[in-house]
Amino acid sequence: MRILTEHEAKKLLSKYGIPVTKESLAESATEALAIAVQIGTPVAMKISSPDISHKSDVGGVELNVVVGNVKTTYNKIISRIKKVAPDARIEGILVQQMAPPGHELIVGLKKDAQFGHALMFGLGGIFVEVYKDVSFRVVPIEKNEALDMISEIKGYPILKGIRGRKPADIEAIARVLVAVSGMAQKENILELDINPLIVGETGAIAVDARAMIDA
Amino acid sequence: MLSSIFEPESVAVIGASNNESKWGGRILKNLLSGFQGKIYPVNPNENIIQGLDSYPSVLDIPGTVELGVIIVPYKYVISIAEECGKKGVKGLVVVSAGFSESGNEGAELELVSIARKYGMRMIGPNTLGIVNERARLNASIIGRLPHPGSISFITQSGSLGLALAEWTIATELGLSKVISTGNKAETDDVDLIEYLSSDPSTGVVAMYIEGIKRGRKFLDAARNIKKPIVAIKTGRSKRGAKAVFSHTGSIAGSDEVYSAAFRQAGILRVDTIDELFDAALAFSCQPLPPGNNVAIFSNGGGASIVAADECEKQGINIADLTEETKEKIKKVIPEFASVSNPIDTAGTVSFKIYNDSIKALHDDPNVDAIIVIYVHTMISNAMPPAEAVVEMKQKCDKETGKKPIIACWMGGMGTEEGVDLLNSGCIPNYPVPERAVKALSALIKHREFLEKVKTGDAKAGKCL
Numbered sequence: 001m002r003i004l005t006e007h008e009a010k011k012l013l014s015k016y017g018i019p020v021t022k023e024s025l026a027e028s029a030t031e032a033l034a035i036a037v038q039i040g041t042p043v044a045m046k047i048s049s050p051d052i053s054h055k056s057d058v059g060g061v062e063l064n065v066v067v068g069n070v071k072t073t074y075n076k077i078i079s080r081i082k083k084v085a086p087d088a089r090i091e092g093i094l095v096q097q098m099a100p101p102g103h104e105l106i107v108g109l110k111k112d113a114q115f116g117h118a119l120m121f122g123l124g125g126i127f128v129e130v131y132k133d134v135s136f137r138v139v140p141i142e143k144n145e146a147l148d149m150i151s152e153i154k155g156y157p158i159l160k161g162i163r164g165r166k167p168a169d170i171e172a173i174a175r176v177l178v179a180v181s182g183m184a185q186k187e188n189i190l191e192l193d194i195n196p197l198i199v200g201e202t203g204a205i206a207v208d209a210r211a212m213i214d215a
Numbered sequence: 216m217l218s219s220i221f222e223p224e225s226v227a228v229i230g231a232s233n234n235e236s237k238w239g240g241r242i243l244k245n246l247l248s249g250f251q252g253k254i255y256p257v258n259p260n261e262n263i264i265q266g267l268d269s270y271p272s273v274l275d276i277p278g279t280v281e282l283g284v285i286i287v288p289y290k291y292v293i294s295i296a297e298e299c300g301k302k303g304v305k306g307l308v309v310v311s312a313g314f315s316e317s318g319n320e321g322a323e324l325e326l327v328s329i330a331r332k333y334g335m336r337m338i339g340p341n342t343l344g345i346v347n348e349r350a351r352l353n354a355s356i357i358g359r360l361p362h363p364g365s366i367s368f369i370t371q372s373g374s375l376g377l378a379l380a381e382w383t384i385a386t387e388l389g390l391s392k393v394i395s396t397g398n399k400a401e402t403d404d405v406d407l408i409e410y411l412s413s414d415p416s417t418g419v420v421a422m423y424i425e426g427i428k429r430g431r432k433f434l435d436a437a438r439n440i441k442k443p444i445v446a447i448k449t450g451r452s453k454r455g456a457k458a459v460f461s462h463t464g465s466i467a468g469s470d471e472v473y474s475a476a477f478r479q480a481g482i483l484r485v486d487t488i489d490e491l492f493d494a495a496l497a498f499s500c501q502p503l504p505p506g507n508n509v510a511i512f513s514n515g516g517g518a519s520i521v522a523a524d525e526c527e528k529q530g531i532n533i534a535d536l537t538e539e540t541k542e543k544i545k546k547v548i549p550e551f552a553s554v555s556n557p558i559d560t561a562g563t564v565s566f567k568i569y570n571d572s573i574k575a576l577h578d579d580p581n582v583d584a585i586i587v588i589y590v591h592t593m594i595s596n597a598m599p600p601a602e603a604v605v606e607m608k609q610k611c612d613k614e615t616g617k618k619p620i621i622a623c624w625m626g627g628m629g630t631e632e633g634v635d636l637l638n639s640g641c642i643p644n645y646p647v648p649e650r651a652v653k654a655l656s657a658l659i660k661h662r663e664f665l666e667k668v669k670t671g672d673a674k675a676g677k678c679l
Contacts, residue, residue: 003460053460108463110472114430118472120463132466136475138434145479193461212460 001190002215005048006055007094009209012187013194016179020206023096029074033067035095041067044096045074047081051088053210058084064098099207102200103159103168106134107176109184109192111214117184121177123155124196131155139181146177159199172204173197188214217336217402217410219305221347221392223282224252226354227273227304229295230286230311231256231264238310239286240265241356242344246284249351249360253278273302282306284344284354289313292340293325300333308354309339315398316341327401336406342397343377348390349416357381357393364389365418365499366492367411369404371396371425372449379423379488387638388492389499391416403428405436412440419498421491422446422482430476437480438668443661444482445494448473481664483657493643493650494657500641502617503662506583508534509655510576511557514564514600515590518625519557522586522648529656533557534582543575564595569603577611577618584619584658586651589633591626597633605640619658623651 004012010020022039025048026032036043047060055061059080065073074093081090104124112118115138122134135152137145150156150173161167176197183189190212198207232240239258243265246254255278256264259271270276273283273295283299285292285307292311299307307330314323323340330337338345344355353360357377361384368383368390370376380393391414394407404427411417424446427433437444450470477484485491509531513519523533533556536544541554547568548554552561558576560568569587576585589600601624608620622637622644624630637644645651 106462108461108467110461110463110467112430112467112469112472114427114469115434115472115476116431118463118467118475120467128462128466134466136467136471138472138476138479191461191464193463195462210461 002213003050003053004211004213005050005091006046006209007048009192009211010206012183012211013179013206013209016183018176018179018194018206019203020209021097021099023094025092026074026095027092029071032074032093032095033070036065036067036070039095039097041065041070042098043070044098045070045077046094046096047077048091048094049081049085049088050091052081052085070095099196099198100200100205102198102204104196105173105199105204107180107194107197109139109180109189111184111190112138117181117189119149119177119181119184121149121173122153123158127155128195137181139184141178141181143174143178146174146181149177150174166201168199169202169204172202173199176204176206190214216305217406219281220308220336220338220345220402221352221410221414222350223306223352225255225278225280226250226252226282226284226352227255227257227270227276227280227299228284228286229257229273229299231258231261231269233261233264238356242284242286242310242354245353245355245357245359249353251351255280273298273304276302280304282308282354284308284310286310289319289322293322293329296326296329296335300329300335304333304335307335307337307339308342308344309337309397310342310344310356311339312341314340315400323398323400330401337401338394339397340400341373343373343395345395346380346390346393348392355380355393355395357384359384361390361393362387364391365416366390366421366495367392367394367414367417367419368421368423368495369394369396369407370423371399372423373397376423383492386492388496391418399428405429405432408433408436408440408444412436412442418442419495420444421495423491424448425450434476434480437477437482443498443657445491445498445657446477446482446484447486447488447491448477448484481661481668483660485657489650490653490657493645493654497619497621497643497654497658498661500643501619501621501658503658503665504584504619504655505662507659508532508581508583509586510534510536510579510582510584511586511588512560512569512572512576513557513588513590514560514562514595515588515625516553516559516561518588518590518623518648519559522588522623522652523557525649525652529652531652531656531659534579536576537579537581540575540579540582544572547571562592562595564589564600566599566603569600570607573604573607573620574611577607577620582618584621584655586621586623586648586655588623588625588648588651589630591624591630597624597626597630598636601633601636601640604642605636608640608642619655621645621651621655623648
């Protein structure tokens with residue numbers, strides 16, 4: 001069993017054609033600045049450590065970092081983590097494109113002892129945490145089944161656009177679901193969260209991800 | 216072949232007894248009460264059991280033995296299974312307990328390997344037995360043979376399964392088979408579904424499930440069977456939430472996954488025992504509705520509103536009747552009654568009112584299914600409307616396409632005769648409107664599944 005860092009998990013998603021945020025791992029403040037400039041600021045900066053899976057709980061995340069603050073933010077996060085989690089192995093800081101506007105979704109996988117992999121879909125944030133407004137399928141699924149999964153949740157009207165808002169790109173979500181369904185077995189996934197997957201009027205993009213694989 | 220278990224020509228009861236309060240006595244008595252094939256009691260301590268010659272061992276039986284029912288103490292089971300194999304027995308029903316359910320996995324594996332060595336199929340161990348009404352075969356401890364019907368009931372639980380089977384008999388629900396799976400050591404749900412798939416006397420499979428052995432295979436078998444499966448899967452309650460790595464992991468308990476998997480395979484998962492048999496009954500004797508539009512006909516406004524509310528909850532559409540239909544109904548119900556759906560005769564009841572109205576509704580192209588309600592009162596008679604429904608049903612089935620008719624005769628005392636008539640006319644009847652609507656909803660869900668996933672014949676079980 002191995003836990004992938006956010007960056008590793010997203011590389012895996014990329015391999016299956018799932019759009020992920022532009023990002024690179026910086027091992028120094030100078031490198032962080034170079035990456036930030038290349039991606040375009042403001043950026044998100046997140047601690048990268050195989051020992052820290054809840055990054056914001058330990059103060060390992062800074063959002064909307066402007067170009068002039070990248071270097072100081074790098075050092076700030078590193079020193080904070082060294083205090084809070086002195087034993088954590090630190091790989092560096094993930095410098096990442098800020099999430100585009102859109103709806104926060106969650107897409108996940110869990111290996112089930114009985115039926116193979118279960119695929120989960122729902123709206124993110126409080127919708128998943130409080131209301132558990134999610135739908136499930138046993139994989140593999142095809143596009144029609146993915147569209148059914150999306151329309152099954154109670155919050156579906158939100159994605160279709162309420163109060164004059166434009167509808168979200170439901171086809172793009174379906175593509176992600178089918179892609180995740182396809183990687184379940186091939187990558188020996190035990191658990192996977194794409195949380196959030198952000199869907200806008202066009203496209204869906206994985207902004208954060210975590211994975212546990214059987215390796 | 217599982218047919219050796221369900222349709223044997225001869226049965227040996229190993230561990231048979233003269234004492235009917237013992238399982239070996241009870242099962243022999245049950246076999247004797249209906250089964251027409253050869254029955255051989257086996258017990259080394261008796262010469263005659265329940266009027267039949269008893270044999271010390273299966274090997275001493277002069278004729279061939281197709282099915283062996285084993286009801287002996289645990290320690291003798293293995294050697295007796297071996298003897299059955301040598302005798303050329305084709306199927307075993309092992310009632311004896313004490314195997315994997317008590318931690319003796321090794322003995323169970325040994326039993327399976329003996330069955331495989333001799334090419335025997337085996338139900339159990341730790342089963343309460345099997346019933347095949349069609350063959351008048353009751354190789355179980357269930358009190359008596361059920362009424363004939365097309366529901367086959369597979370139950371994993373021992374005592375609850377027994378209680379349910381007894382209850383279906385008491386409620387005169389028509390059954391084809393009752394199968395207590397026991398430990399599912401050699402024959403499991405997958406094998407049974409495959410067997411029932413090609414069994415002409417099974418129209419619908421009702422299942423009581425605690426756990427599945429081969430998940431993916433089970434889904435494949437369920438997807439392939441051209442018959443509806445209704446199932447209760449117990450264990451919905453969550454064990455204490457443990458810390459897990461991901462959100463998905465914390466939400467995707469095995470129950471959620473079961474629900475998703477069942478739905479994908481077209482298994483209708485229900486929550487209650489009532490729903491299990493209510494749906495099975497509807498499947499066993501009504502066709503699937505061509506669409507989602509229901510007409511509700513009642514002599515009482517309150518009951519029809521309850522039905523309409525439940526339809527709303529189940530996502531069933533209240534049909535817009537054609538003007539022609541309304542005109543036809545207007546002719547037979549009082550002027551002050553309502554001809555818009557749900558139709559309420561304002562208390563009036565007669566053969567003609569029910570007959571003509573149901574005919575009109577059945578002929579209406581906007582109507583896919585009909586719920587007929589009769590609310591019993593001191594001044595009405597439950598028989599004429601029941602006669603009308605049964606007669607109309609037979610006529611409509613011949614003349615036009617088939618549409619399900621579901622009945623709800625409310626009021627208990629005084630409705631019995633009418634209810635009996637409905638039962639004998641293969642009209643599923645329920646004591647309250649909500650249950651009638653839920654049963655209809657099961658038919659609709661299954662039709663939707665067939666349209667979506669399955670190819671082939673979209674027919675529910677026929678009236679057998």
